[in-house]
Amino acid sequence: MKIIVVGTGYVGLPHGAICAEYGHNVVCYDIDEMRIEAYRSCERERIEQYINEPGLVSVIKEQHRRGLTFTTTINDEIEDVEAIFMCLNTPPQRDGATDMTYYLNAAHHLAELLAHRTSTHRIVIVNKSTVPIGTARKLARILMEHNAENVGVASNPEFLAQGKAVEGSRRPDRVVVGADTPEDLQILRRLYSQFVNHVRIRYTETTPETAEAIKYVANTLLLTYVSFWNGVGARLGESYANLRMEDLKIGVTSDSRISTWGSYVSNGAGGSCFGKDIQSLIYQLKQAGHDPSLLQAVYDINEHQKEYLIDRAEHEAVFNFNHKRIAVLGLAFKKRTNDMRDSAALKAIKALLGRGVAEIRAYDPLAVHDAQTHWFNPLDNHLYERISYFDSAEAAITDSDAVYISTDWEEFRSLSKTIIHSVQPPYLIIDGRRMLPDYEKLVALGYSYLPVGGVLLTPEEAQAETQENNVLAQLL
Numbered sequence: 001m002k003i004i005v006v007g008t009g010y011v012g013l014p015h016g017a018i019c020a021e022y023g024h025n026v027v028c029y030d031i032d033e034m035r036i037e038a039y040r041s042c043e044r045e046r047i048e049q050y051i052n053e054p055g056l057v058s059v060i061k062e063q064h065r066r067g068l069t070f071t072t073t074i075n076d077e078i079e080d081v082e083a084i085f086m087c088l089n090t091p092p093q094r095d096g097a098t099d100m101t102y103y104l105n106a107a108h109h110l111a112e113l114l115a116h117r118t119s120t121h122r123i124v125i126v127n128k129s130t131v132p133i134g135t136a137r138k139l140a141r142i143l144m145e146h147n148a149e150n151v152g153v154a155s156n157p158e159f160l161a162q163g164k165a166v167e168g169s170r171r172p173d174r175v176v177v178g179a180d181t182p183e184d185l186q187i188l189r190r191l192y193s194q195f196v197n198h199v200r201i202r203y204t205e206t207t208p209e210t211a212e213a214i215k216y217v218a219n220t221l222l223l224t225y226v227s228f229w230n231g232v233g234a235r236l237g238e239s240y241a242n243l244r245m246e247d248l249k250i251g252v253t254s255d256s257r258i259s260t261w262g263s264y265v266s267n268g269a270g271g272s273c274f275g276k277d278i279q280s281l282i283y284q285l286k287q288a289g290h291d292p293s294l295l296q297a298v299y300d301i302n303e304h305q306k307e308y309l310i311d312r313a314e315h316e317a318v319f320n321f322n323h324k325r326i327a328v329l330g331l332a333f334k335k336r337t338n339d340m341r342d343s344a345a346l347k348a349i350k351a352l353l354g355r356g357v358a359e360i361r362a363y364d365p366l367a368v369h370d371a372q373t374h375w376f377n378p379l380d381n382h383l384y385e386r387i388s389y390f391d392s393a394e395a396a397i398t399d400s401d402a403v404y405i406s407t408d409w410e411e412f413r414s415l416s417k418t419i420i421h422s423v424q425p426p427y428l429i430i431d432g433r434r435m436l437p438d439y440e441k442l443v444a445l446g447y448s449y450l451p452v453g454g455v456l457l458t459p460e461e462a463q464a465e466t467q468e469n470n471v472l473a474q475l476l
């Protein structure tokens with residue numbers, strides 16, 4: 001089938017590439033010319049400046065050879081297309097409402113093109129963007145106002161997780177399709193023929209409103225798990241020295257009714273979706289006259305979690321950040337992506353700069369370019385001149401006074417050795433991801449360790465505990 005993907009970001013690009021892999025004739029359309037040029041070049045470095053997802057470049061290269069195209073104009077493509085996927089960004093506004101500007105601009109543009117097409121066959125516009133409940137119906141009205149005939153609308157929310165976008169598009173957990181007419185549902189069934197009747201992938205057909213709501217409810221429930229563990233589990237671990245967080249998790253999640261996903265403590269969940277989607281659902285519930293206090297608490301806990309370790313370092317470790325050099329390890333919101341949207345590091349770095357640090361020594365395997373050009377451009381704020389970037393954790397740590405581990409990159413699990421080789425104690429390690437399995441060794445060597453969900457460990461306390469244990473052993 002011929003399909004157009006409108007918006008080629010983290011969702012549109014993998015979706016278009018995998019649809020091409022499944023044999024469809026795909027046109028990827030975006031208004032960002034530089035981005036489209038980069039994709040067209042098929043050069044790894046240029047593509048990954050925009051989207052860095054494992055396996056994606058190979059699929060693009062292969063499918064580009066077979067006919068996958070990238071364009072900034074679809075005037076001619078519209079004639080014989082059967083489905084158009086809307087993969088536009090839908091960021092939050094200040095009040096939490098969804099900013100629909102990008103989506104609506106694209107919708108009006110498409111409606112105009114469709115109104116002037118000469119072909120008459122059925123075309124479906126499919127919303128993959130996460131959009132407020134009722135948007136599919138709003139799109140139908142826009143199409144009607146423009147006199148675009150024989151065009152259906154459907155909602156098909158995207159559930160992929162960044163870092164696994166290719167896998168998530170190839171073999172999603174479920175496919176949810178919401179449409180009003182059997183004709184439109186049938187077009188989607190043909191499009192997703194590899195998923196319909198799949199033994200493992202659940203294919204659900206429902207109303208557009210239900211499909212739109214499924215996306216919001218799923219994302220806010222996931223964030224609720226995260227905030228539950230951060231708001232309850234982490235606080236318990238920080239209050240009782242002998243409480244073992246990993247055992248707590250195993251003990252609790254051994255109950256098959258309790259999710260293991262989200263059952264961990266961290267410096268908060270980032271990414272473009274969780275924060276934005278929960279704010280949007282809070283706004284939608286308020287608009288409908290309901291009290292969203294549960295969701296508000298979930299959101300607040302998550303945001304608080306992103307910088308409270310800095311407060312703990314000041315109050316518990318009595319660490320004064322003023323004029324200090326702080327290594328920040330991990331800028332992306334999670335491992336295996338370059339995406340920094342809503343990342344914990346963004347908030348932590350701003351908090352550290354606000355406390356007068358002399359230098360932030362930042363390292364991330366993938367996100368440095370984005371950080372420099374987009375998030376911490378010194379032209380936007382002169383304080384960002386205090387951020388230096390390094391090409392390894394070791395280089396960032398060397399000459400620093402403390403380290404803050406913000407992202408769960410696997411390479412940070414073996415950071416203890418790097419710390420021992422690069423800096424001498426006294427030295428504070430703030431661990432927002434509980435990445436150091438051998439932290440006790442570090443404390444024994446004189447380093448201080450402040451983990452999320454755990455009490456502050458200092459060499460003095462470790463020594464006192466050893467003495468206490470020795471006395472106890474002698475008594476017994």
Ligand SMILES: NC(=O)c1ccc[n+]([C@@H]2O[C@H](COP(=O)([O-])OP(=O)(O)OC[C@H]3O[C@@H](n4cnc5c(N)ncnc54)[C@H](O)[C@@H]3O)[C@@H](O)[C@H]2O)c1
Binds near residue numbers: 130
């Ligand atoms: N990123 C994720 O992991 C994820 C997961 C599930 C759902 N979603 C949802 O999918 C949607 C897209 O998210 P994203 O992360 O891919 O966004 P993104 O910002 O990475 O990509 C959006 C793209 O749309 C393009 N665009 C903007 N206006 C346009 C127009 N008028 N015509 C054509 N292209 C236009 C932009 O240039 C950009 O390339 C959002 O609604 C998001 O909530 C995202």
